Amino acid sequence: AEYVKGITKCADCGETLIPRKEFEGHLLNPSDWITVYTTEKIYEAEMLKSNLEGGGIETLIVKQKDSSFPGTGDLSIVKVTVKKTDAENAVTVIKDILESEEDNEEN
Secondary structure, three states, X not given: OOOOOOOOEOOOOOOEOOOHHHXXXXXXXXXXXXXXXXXXXXXXXXXXXXXXXXXXXXXXXXXXXXXXXXXXXXXXXXEEEEEHHHHHHHHHHHHHHHHHHHHHHHO
C-alpha cells in the first residue's frame, strides 16, 4: 500500500508504523560489518555466533559457496562477521574460545 501522511497503523495487520528516520537508523549496512573469523565448518561458525551473541555482540554468518567449482565435498567458506565497533571484543572472545579448545585437547 502507498504511504499516507498521518497514518500510524498498518491497514492490513494493525501494526504500528515506524517513522522513516527510526527505520533508516536500524538498517544493516555492509560497510558497518567486518569479518572476524573464517572457517569451512558451518557448525563452528554457528557455535562462535552463539557465544558472541551471548556476550551481547550481534553476529552474522555469511556462507559463500562456489557452485562453479567442480569437486566433491563442501568447499565453501563461512565467515563470522560483527559490527566494526564490536570487532576488537569479538576477536578477544574468539581467541579465548580457541585457546580453551587447545588446552582441552592437550589434557
